Amino acid sequence: MQPVAYIVSEELVRVSSLLPSNRNRSLLVHSLVSAFGIQSLALPDGQRCIKFLRPRRATSKELLAYHTRDYLDFTLNPSNDYEDLSQVAEFGLQDDCPPFKGIQEYIPLVAGATLTAVYAFKENICEVAVCWDGGRHHAQKSHASGFCYVADCILAILALRRLPPSPSSGPPRRSRVMYLDLDLHFSDAVSHAFHNPSVTAMSQVLTFSIHHAAPGFFPVSPLSSLPNPEDALFDPFTLSLPLQKGASCRTFARVWPIIERIKDTFQPDFIVVQCGVDGLAGDPMATWNWSIGGLGSLGWCIDRIVHSWSGKKLLLGGGGYSSPNAARAWTFLTSVAAGRPLSLDAEIPDHRVFPLYQPSFTLDVAAGNMQDQNSNEYLQHIEDVFGRVQAILQRLSGESP
């Protein structure tokens, strides 16, 4: 097994910690990974499980693979005083996405961090890469949105689909990239970027977002409902699985076979997983009741993906507004990805932000008491809908359903 590539540098932590919606979260995450000594984990043969990779800054050319020149000229201009309110509004730099000191460094560095993982795949340095500062799934081509200023997920998918497919993919074909989004919020920007309702053959990119849905819940998008093959917008490669309030491990364990069947039909060479943790119990969003350990948990999903799915996997961050819980979850997921899962009962090691882990001072992010409102009838309906989607995908892949 090759070591897992873990993307980090002091500069990335410093700059990512300036993100207004998640101030200092990056510092907590990387400090906890380090405090648990994950960088020193080794396999029985003495080989290291983790390889730290320093990110580089994305170049203008790389950012222009998706973002518009106007957006980059405005956000990356060091002398911009953001006093032109019409432009501030045009580029979405208001409300939940204010301009912030460091934005000129943040955008190229976070994009570069995620693209460093793509580079590591290209150079066969690793099969699994982790970039907790990435996963900015709401950022659009020329518009910041939902705490996201840089479309690193989209840039990574665009770069991955240019790499050669895995050698075991059979007859010559182009690479396939599956994007799976586990954040509480719908992956609107990523889903829209690759949405093509007139698709008639296998696509190179399949996006699948599992998210909370309720009237008015951010982000409002026509693509965030259950897929409907009769709808004019239907694209079997742009999939959405909306869940109700209180979604718990039980619900995720029930819907997980749907995701695996879609993956088996699509046969991706690369899997990009947005591991937003705002659906975990204890998050200020207080919407789902998911946890990190046990059947159907976030940790269980990542263990399945990393250790049972073929293809190269890129794990990204995302939402998560309890910084200590985001640090707990992503530290645990790093250990899962490395094949050396930490005990959820493990005590938080003493380190400089130790007091923030009160009152439990342990690693676990356990479920709370919220009721799971995903009824058996609703989950059955989801299974029926995806049974039809699955049949369409199989036809497109040339398999008999």
Ligand SMILES: [Zn+2]
């Ligand atoms: Zn979110």
